[in-house]
Amino acid sequence: MFSKIVKHLKPTNTSLRQQITVTMASTFVVLLLLVSGMAYFSLETILSKAAMSYLIDESSVMIKILDKDPDDIGALEQEVNWNPYPQQIRKDRAFFYYIRLLTADKGTLLETNGMSKRVGTSHFSKPVLPNKIRQHIKHINKHHKDYLLINIKVPTSISGAVRYVQIALDTSFQYEVIEQYWWVLLGLLLMSGLMAIIISYFTAKRCMQPITEMSRMTHRITSEKLDQRLSIKNYPHEFAVLGESVNAMLNRIEDSFNRLQQFSSDLAHELRTPLGNLLGEAEIVLRQARGNDEYRQVIESSLEEYQRLQKLTESILYLAKIENPKRFLAMEMIDVREIIQHLLNFYEMLAEEKHISFTLSGEGTIQAEKILFQQALSNIISNALKYSYENSEIDIRICSEAEQLTIEIKDNGIGMSPEHLPMLFQRFYRVDKDRSAKSGGTGLGLAIVKSIMTLHQGDIKIESHPGIGTTVKLVFKKEEALTSLSS
Numbered sequence: 001m002f003s004k005i006v007k008h009l010k011p012t013n014t015s016l017r018q019q020i021t022v023t024m025a026s027t028f029v030v031l032l033l034l035v036s037g038m039a040y041f042s043l044e045t046i047l048s049k050a051a052m053s054y055l056i057d058e059s060s061v062m063i064k065i066l067d068k069d070p071d072d073i074g075a076l077e078q079e080v081n082w083n084p085y086p087q088q089i090r091k092d093r094a095f096f097y098y099i100r101l102l103t104a105d106k107g108t109l110l111e112t113n114g115m116s117k118r119v120g121t122s123h124f125s126k127p128v129l130p131n132k133i134r135q136h137i138k139h140i141n142k143h144h145k146d147y148l149l150i151n152i153k154v155p156t157s158i159s160g161a162v163r164y165v166q167i168a169l170d171t172s173f174q175y176e177v178i179e180q181y182w183w184v185l186l187g188l189l190l191m192s193g194l195m196a197i198i199i200s201y202f203t204a205k206r207c208m209q210p211i212t213e214m215s216r217m218t219h220r221i222t223s224e225k226l227d228q229r230l231s232i233k234n235y236p237h238e239f240a241v242l243g244e245s246v247n248a249m250l251n252r253i254e255d256s257f258n259r260l261q262q263f264s265s266d267l268a269h270e271l272r273t274p275l276g277n278l279l280g281e282a283e284i285v286l287r288q289a290r291g292n293d294e295y296r297q298v299i300e301s302s303l304e305e306y307q308r309l310q311k312l313t314e315s316i317l318y319l320a321k322i323e324n325p326k327r328f329l330a331m332e333m334i335d336v337r338e339i340i341q342h343l344l345n346f347y348e349m350l351a352e353e354k355h356i357s358f359t360l361s362g363e364g365t366i367q368a369e370k371i372l373f374q375q376a377l378s379n380i381i382s383n384a385l386k387y388s389y390e391n392s393e394i395d396i397r398i399c400s401e402a403e404q405l406t407i408e409i410k411d412n413g414i415g416m417s418p419e420h421l422p423m424l425f426q427r428f429y430r431v432d433k434d435r436s437a438k439s440g441g442t443g444l445g446l447a448i449v450k451s452i453m454t455l456h457q458g459d460i461k462i463e464s465h466p467g468i469g470t471t472v473k474l475v476f477k478k479e480e481a482l483t484s485l486s487s
């Protein structure tokens with residue numbers, strides 16, 4: 001039921017702390033009111049029941065005496081004048097009673113001292129028989145005092161001689177107790193209500209502490225201070241999960257940011273050399289008038305640098321494009337052997353120059369984007385050619401299995417020592433900067449292959465031994481696993 005009520009509460013933009021405080025405090029106060037109200041009413045019931053029993057007990061004593069001997073004035077008087085000095089009523093007594101004994105013709109026979117001043121005969125209702133007392137108890141308030149009244153018609157052992165017994169029970173003390181109790185209760189209620197508000201406020205504040213800290217921390221974060229993290233050790237479970245996600249997000253942002261920074265500084269570095277060369281050559285040639293041949297020579301050598309710069313920008317753009325594909329990949333079923341054969345034909349001239357021969361074995365089909373697939377293989381084959389010894393062989397194997405297809409490109413060439421292998425996919429990473437630069441390498445080829453493989457949910461592995469050769473393995477998942485990639 002409670003959860004239903006909570007569900008119906010509309011979400012508001014009031015502070016969460018305020019909402020928790022108000023809900024907690026008001027629930028607490030309502031419960032307190034309920035408990036104290038119940039306590040108040042049960043006390044009242046207990047006390048009024050006790051008063052009635054007292055009244056009935058008293059009347060039965062009188063009835064018993066009258067039943068035994070209606071003329072036993074001594075016994076009757078003792079009962080009626082229970083306190084010979086009514087002015088000295090003891091303050092701590094719960095009940096005082098007054099009895100009046102009347103004859104059959106309503107003449108007063110006996111009366112408690114001072115009764116006529118307090119309760120006259122006229123205050124009583126009609127007399128009833130002893131078995132009806134309970135239903136005919138009357139309540140009056142006179143001179144700021146509360147009384148319970150009963151008027152009994154008592155048949156005596158002497159036939160025909162009835163007596164009337166009027167009993168008034170002063171219950172003021174009981175009301176005083178209840179009233180005192182009420183004030184104490186009110187005081188307690190106010191105090192505990194106030195405490196409930198204070199406790200709720202601080203509890204809510206404590207509960208919201210992680211959120212406050214989170215917002216404070218996120219305010220502090222700038223690009224220079226990306227290393228800030230939430231210390232979630234002392235967080236309650238719910239916030240720890242959120243905190244962990246925030247920290248994980250910050251890790252990713254910091255990582256991307258660092259990579260971006262690294263990339264821009266690497267890029268600047270890459271651009272500096274060709275631009276410096278171009279500038280230097282231009283300055284030297286302009287220092288004095290030169291012949292046409294000289295100008296031609298400078299322009300020709302500049303052309304190489306321009307080409308390098310162009311290749312670099314194209315590669316960077318290409319990388320940016322495949323790292324943030326704006327569209328779904330145009331996946332199609334491709335015949336791997338056919339495409340590789342095509343590429344080998346293209347590289348034939350270059351291979352012949354170095355007296356390198358290709359061998360191609362195996363076959364298979366995969367789902368891939370054709371252009372990207374060609375680009376990846378072309379980058380690897382061109383590396384194999386570039387770093388192979390003359391008169392060697394490049395061996396390409398296609399291995400199609402149930403779950404995956406592997407393409408292995410093995411060259412016999414200069415190879416690399418193992419420490420370079422983990423860095424090969426980083427942008428601009430080259431083992432031998434000079435040699436690579438001379439051969440027109442930008443260090444982006446393998447980074448592009450890696451991105452293409454990631455895009456195809458595939459994998460790339462490189463093994464290499466210096467002076468022996470390098471083996472590159474491209475692992476593609478078979479169709480079933482790739483459905484989510486196609487449009």
Ligand SMILES: Nc1ncnc2c1ncn2[C@@H]1O[C@H](COP(=O)(O)OP(=O)(O)O)[C@@H](O)[C@H]1O
Pocket residue numbers: 379383384387411413414415416424429430431432436440441442443444445446447469470
């Ligand atoms: N088959 C290979 N044999 C030896 N070294 C290689 C081979 N493939 C790549 N490398 C090394 O890895 C580096 C990175 O390759 P890549 O990203 O294609 O850049 P690039 O070819 O433009 O230099 C190369 O500079 C080269 O040192």
Ligand SMILES: [Mg+2]
Pocket residue numbers: 379382383441443445446
């Ligand atoms: Mg390359």
